[in-house]
Amino acid sequence: MDASSDTIPRALLDWYDAHARDLPWRARPGAPATDPYRVWLSEVMLQQTTVAAVKDYFALFTRRWPSVEALAVAADEDVMAAWAGLGYYARARNLLACAREVAARGGRFPDTEAGLRALPGLGAYTAAAVAAIAFGRRAVVVDANVERVVARLYAIDAPLPGARALIRAKADAITPDARGGDFAQAMMDLGATVCTSRAPRCLLCPLSAHCRARATGEPGRFPVKAPRQAKPERRGRAFWIERDACVWLVRRPGRGMLGGMRALPDDGWSARGDGSGEGPLAGPWESAGKVGHVFTHFSLELHLAVYLGGQCASLVPGDGEWWPLERLEEAGLPTLFAKAARLALAGTGELA
Ligand code: SF4
Structure with a gap:
């Protein structure tokens, strides 16, 4: 089993070139990045929300507010009303605060992970995702899909959430210097369409030869999760x-x-x-x-x-x-x- 830092990204990017999902906020594999505004908006919407649920909201927002400057001058109540149903409403408030900050800087998003991280409401994940996808930067982008893929690739036995630091280190080790955005999106796509939560489709997986979880015969056992506490x-x-x-x-x-x-x-x-x-x-x-x-x-x-x-x-x-x-x-x-x-x-x- 070869899990080198070179062969995994190569195999994954080859797969992505042929199988990338066609999403409204995306550039085609290998193409120049799309508008940072669209990337940022989609990433904020996709936090805790499925692609299927986000598509209509993304279309509505970009039709009504086609640029970050347009969103920055929108009335708070209009944006909150347009967001209704997407949930996690703090995201909509942060969205507006961030749009106004970017508009005040002339409408240009910072093009580095650190610069993006300094904007209101941009956490580590979103800053990394926008840096990679909109600006092609090398950034370690770990969402729930990527977390699952990496935990399986390395058969990480430690339970979540404690295993996050290790998963991140492993993800860092396989992140290539070039095609940062494509690699991040390829990992997300693999997790969403092949290395799915319930029934990973290992026979279709471009990384199966490198995957330790598959070798155990129980890939679905990973990532290991700490027992859930009942919600109040x-x-x-x-x-x-x-x-x-x-x-x-x-x-x-x-x-x-x-x-x-x-x-x-x-x-x-x-x-x-x-x-x-x-x-x-x-x-x-x-x-x-x-x-x-x-x-x-x-x-x-x-x-x-x-x-x-x-x-x-x-x-x-x-x-x-x-x-x-x-x-x-x-x-x-x-x-x-x-x-x-x-x-x-x-x-x-x-x-x-
Ligand atoms: S081989 Fe299976 S478990 Fe491993 S990464 Fe691919 S789909 Fe996931």
Whole structure:
């Protein structure tokens, strides 16, 4: 078995030249890099999100904001609404902060990993990915797909997340000096299409001759994961208040869960604790069921209450807004509140 630092990238790049995925933010293998704005935008969107889910959002964003300068002058609420459904909303806030910083520098992204890392919201992974893909730099780009491929290539027995430093060192050892972007994307593609999580397709793999996990006969055993801790479960209430074919929506505080997004009023649930149960009006309320949602660090059971009283006038414009039901899909509600809205409207056909 030859796992030298030279033969692996060569075999992988040959495979990539023939099998690269055709993605809207990508250059063809060997072609000059695409616009750094598109690379950066796609990488931010792809964090914790699948390629299939990102494609439509990428098309929408690049149509509406075709350059980093255009995005930089967009209204916060428009970007947050356009992001709705992609989840991990801190990414959208960081996206805007970064766009504004780059626009202030004349619209040019720094072309080194260190320079990119200094931009707002660019972590180690994104800086490395943009440096490699947009600027062809040699950078060690390790996402979950790459982590899996490397852990298998070297049959790394140490469990994640502790094994990350070793995986990174191994990835570094096989990263070539040339074609940095193609190599990074080739590793990602291999992990996404061949060395898949559940059933690696070793017979189709260009690296099978070098792969120690395959030699063990149990490639799916890698990467080894530490046992998962159960997620805490939280409970909260959200409130549906309707008047004159409008619903009362609030803007969530800028920081914290779903920060800056439009939402139904709720009782203050958070990642740390249950909500108070208290609504923005005294009542009466009628229960309309519940929706579940899994966040990164906890799961939430959100109970929906519908207002049956007549005190809507005590809601103060500025604390929230009356949003027309017929345009509810344009409110940019995050997935959790979109689910709750669907529950409230069930049977009326108002929201698909
Ligand atoms: S041989 Fe199998 S386990 Fe090894 S890298 Fe290829 S697909 Fe993954």
